[in-house]
Amino acid sequence: MKAENVPLPPTSRKCPECGSHRIMKDYESAEIVCMGCGYVVVAELTNQGPEWRAFDDEQRAKRARAGAPATFTIHDKGLSTMIDWHDHDVYGKRIAPGQKAQIYRLRKWQRRIRVSDATERNLAFALSEISKIANNLNLPKNVLETASVIYRKAVKQRLVRGRTVEGVTAAAIYVACRQCGVARTLEDVSQASPMSKKEVGRSYRFLIKKLHFFIRPVKAGQYITKFCNQLTMQGKVEEIAHKILFVAKKLKLTSGRGPTGMAAAASYIASVLTGERKTQREIAEIAQVTEVTIRNRYKELVDRLQFIIIL
């Protein structure tokens, strides 16, 4: 799932804050952001459309179908038919009293069958847990779906046995974030779930080992985008921060360093250079690193970089 920042057609949206048309879809932090002033136009990018495309009316008629699309986030993939609670038939007529009791019995049994055995119940609980965490973290739908698929795989391979459902669900979310390139730290995920960071981390390592996932390390650039948005800084600041990071990479200043600290320092320097100054503490709080770390990275960067060139 490769995601890139895609500029929307210039006329389609206007920033309500500054009126600029430079609105970008930012899939990494799941936001639609104004590049002019940094205003977050829409906080959650979700896929509302159908998964198919139609080029004329005939195709549209062929491909359109009733019902919601299948989803992995509901334990029966949302495909089951429910007998609704209205006592009316398809024509809207009232059901005869004799049939009413029968319909009632059918409803009751459907309820019982739908979430029947223990594994189904477990799955239903886990998937609702995943939805909860994803909601808390404002994650886009593709991450939620990915996490659900990962959890299903874990259940299938009997990996949940002996660990808590909450731990594995949180770990599945974290794996999904990493796979989809959404910048969320282990800290973020554990705070949105009832489990500790340590436990989520343990389950995470367990999952990627057993499911043979290859996880690319998070790039500091992903965090820059996130931090600048959270600090409501202008698009210009973010641009410069990315440039700083780019040069830092060339000079091999990033190797071995934590991406959050690196991104925090780059954001800090960019904020100072543009005059839209943020304190080290403000950035440290959002980046979940200490001021000292920002200072250390900052010093390394300032010692080696010539900022006049960047500006």
Next chain:
DNA sequence: AAGACGAAAGTGGTTGA
């Protein structure tokens, strides 16, 4: 007074024997 700076000691995770 708030923010920045930096030294020193402590913490948790990784690596290699």
Next chain:
DNA sequence: TCAACAACTTTCGTCTT
């Protein structure tokens, strides 16, 4: 399994704006 290690944190005193 354990020690060594680097990155990072915590704490605290001092300097700067």
